[in-house]
Amino acid sequence: MGLTGPQIFRHVVLMPALKNVYPSLSSQFVLMMLATSVVSQISAADLFHAGSIIQSRTFRDFEVYTVISLLYLCLTLLMRSGFSLCFHLIFRRR
Numbered sequence: 001m002g003l004t005g006p007q008i009f010r011h012v013v014l015m016p017a018l019k020n021v022y023p024s025l026s027s028q029f030v031l032m033m034l035a036t037s038v039v040s041q042i043s044a045a046d047l048f049h050a051g052s053i054i055q056s057r058t059f060r061d062f063e064v065y066t067v068i069s070l071l072y073l074c075l076t077l078l079m080r081s082g083f084s085l086c087f088h089l090i091f092r093r094r
Helices: 005-035 044-058 061-090
Strands: none
Touching: 005 061, 044 061
């Protein structure tokens, strides 16, 4: 075929392996983002604690926790779209 060693590794071994690993890898990054502090400043416990304080002052449970859930949904969708963009840039057909 005329491929060198690095080309064989890239096209025969690495690319198919990355295509198989990508879905679980992106899911693990999203779960890690949700389980740890986000941007080293905001963690889920801090957001829910702040939400609890706001809820106890305003008595608006549904609205407060809906906003918190939407924040995490936006962060998750942003991270998933970033992974999708990386996937399409890496595996695009030439």
